[in-house]
Amino acid sequence: MMPMNPKQLKKLMKQLDMRQLDNVVEVIIRLEDREIIIKNPTVTVIKAMGEKIYQIAGGEEEEKVKLVISEEDIKLVMEQTGVDYETAKKALEEANGDLAEAILKLTEGSP
Template sequence: MMGMNPRQMKKLMRQMGIRMEELEGVREVIIRLENREIVLRDPAVTVISAQGEKSYQIVPGSEEVRAVVEISEEDVRLVMEQTGVDRDTARKALEEANGDLAEAILKLTEE
C-alpha cells in the first residue's frame, strides 16, 4: 500500500466497507475522568465507520488538563448567605477558588 495515491486508497477503503469523514467546526473535545478533565482544543476529528462500528480519531491542536472540583449545594448556599450573591455567582466563585470557601467569600466581598 506504500506509494498508493490517496484517491486509490479511498477507493480501496470503500471497497472494504470503511468510510472516513472529517468533522468540520469542532472547537474542543473534553475527556472526563474521575478527578480531572482533558480538554483538547481545535482538534482535527475523523469519524471512521467500518462494519457498523464508529471510531473517532482525534488530533488536538492544544491540550489542557483541569482538576475537577466537587462543589456541594451546602457550600453554594453558605457563600450565598455570607455574600448576598445569587446561586450562579456563588458557584462560579467556588469553582474559581477550587472549592475553597474562605477564598470564594473573600473574593466576592472584596468586589
C-alpha cells in the first residue's frame, strides 16, 4: 500500500464524510456489570448510509466493576429489617451488596 500525503488523506476523509473529534478526554462504555474507560482516545466519526459510526482507538483502558443492587435485594432487606427503600438501598451499598451484612448492620441495637 502506498503511503498517502496529508492532503490526499484529508480529501479521502472528506469523501467518506469522516472527521476526527478534538479534545476528547475519555470514552466510557457502560455495561450491565462494569464500565470500560478509555483515557485520551482518538475518536473518528464516519457517516455511512445514514448512520454515524464512532471509531475509538488508543489510550489506557480501565475496567471498573459497578455495584449492581437488585430490586429483590432491596425488598428483602426492607422486609427483614422494616426500613424504608432508601435506607435499605444505602445499607446494601455500604455493604457492597452483601445481604447478610446489610441486614445485620440495620438490626444492630434493635430490641
